[in-house]
Amino acid sequence: MPLTESLGHNIFQIPLVDLKTIYRSTGYIIKEEKTILVETGAAPSNSVIQASLEELNIQLGQIDYIAVTHIHLDHAGGAGLLMEQCPNATLLVHQRGAKHMADPEKLIAGARQVYGDLFDQLFNPILPVSEERIKVMEDGDTLDLGNNRVLTFLDTPGHAFHHFVIDDPVSKGIFSGDNAGMFFRQLYDDQGISFCLPVTAPTQFVPEIMEKTTDRLINLHPEKIYFTHYGMAENGVALLQQAKKLVCFFGNDCAKHYQKERSFEKLFVFIKERLYSELAALGVKGDIPEKETLDNDIMLNIQGVIAYVEKLERG
Numbered sequence: 062m063p064l065t066e067s068l069g070h071n072i073f074q075i076p077l078v079d080l081k082t083i084y085r086s087t088g089y090i091i092k093e094e095k096t097i098l099v100e101t102g103a104a105p106s107n108s109v110i111q112a113s114l115e116e117l118n119i120q121l122g123q124i125d126y127i128a129v130t131h132i133h134l135d136h137a138g139g140a141g142l143l144m145e146q147c148p149n150a151t152l153l154v155h156q157r158g159a160k161h162m163a164d165p166e167k168l169i170a171g172a173r174q175v176y177g178d179l180f181d182q183l184f185n186p187i188l189p190v191s192e193e194r195i196k197v198m199e200d201g202d203t204l205d206l207g208n209n210r211v212l213t214f215l216d217t218p219g220h221a222f223h224h225f226v227i228d229d230p231v232s233k234g235i236f237s238g239d240n241a242g243m244f245f246r247q248l249y250d251d252q253g254i255s256f257c258l259p260v261t262a263p264t265q266f267v268p269e270i271m272e273k274t275t276d277r278l279i280n281l282h283p284e285k286i287y288f289t290h291y292g293m294a295e296n297g298v299a300l301l302q303q304a305k306k307l308v309c310f311f312g313n314d315c316a317k318h319y320q321k322e323r324s325f326e327k328l329f330v331f332i333k334e335r336l337y338s339e340l341a342a343l344g345v346k347g348d349i350p351e352k353e354t355l356d357n358d359i360m361l362n363i364q365g366v367i368a369y370v371e372k373l374e375r376g
């Protein structure tokens with residue numbers, strides 16, 4: 062089975078490795094006169110990226126740009142290693158993330174704290190990128206790939222303060238990083254049902270900001286969303302509207318629930334009930350595929366809700 066998949070409009074999907082699992086995250090190549098890779102995943106994705114490029118007949122020296130939507134390690138942890146192998150590439154990153162790409166010490170320390178002994182297996186190595194090879198992309202900045210294809214970078218806080226989304230008018234699609242949530246690809250493949258869950262993970266989740274960003278993305282009227290987790294989805298606007306509804310749910314209902322009940326377990330049940338009824342309304346039949354993923358995502362989202370509530374209470 063080939064690793065890569067052509068999505069049309071000279072866009073190719075390549076699998077990344079996340080938490081030792083392939084096909085949980087996606088990188089995207091756009092190939093015009095210039096070639097760009099969007100998202101690198103963590104360093105363990107490196108060999109699969111190389112194999113994918115080989116499959117596409119692209120040499121490492123032909124990569125002109127590597128863009129990371131934000132610097133969370135599952136998106137950008139392997140950027141330093143890949144930049145060493147791609148001698149002609151420039152790294153495109155949000156202004157607030159650039160310094161951490163040049164000096165990843167804090168990223169490494171943070172991940173070591175969270176993942177302990179697993180750090181090496183999941184993330185090593187996280188290498189610095191020399192400053193002169195980093196280009197900061199501000200809101201509205203464009204990138205000309207040649208052949209009349211110009212990408213626009215949009216400053217889109219919500220999931221994180223250092224996040225951008227890339228708009229591609231040629232395919233009428235957006236590369237959403239974590240800003241449109243996680244797309245449940247298996248559910249789509251099995252039952253043809255499109256569902257995405259906002260990622261309200263700690264520590265920078267602010268519901269109002271995420272809602273505003275989602276509105277901004279809706280106003281682009283994207284037909285396609287290229288999710289990092291994972292794969293391309295059609296009906297971009299409908300998915301974003303669904304995501305927006307759930308952002309309100311997590312930011313209002315779940316926050317209130319936690320303020321009243323103070324229980325992780327009860328909030329988990331509350332969220333699960335809502336999402337399962339949401340999925341039933343979409344027509345999901347039988348057991349929900351990727352149930353375990355959904356449970357894990359709910360747990361991560363709860364941590365973000367709790368962090369948000371605690372921030373509110375601290376004032």
Ligand SMILES: [Zn+2]
Nearest residue numbers: 131133220239
């Ligand atoms: Zn993230």
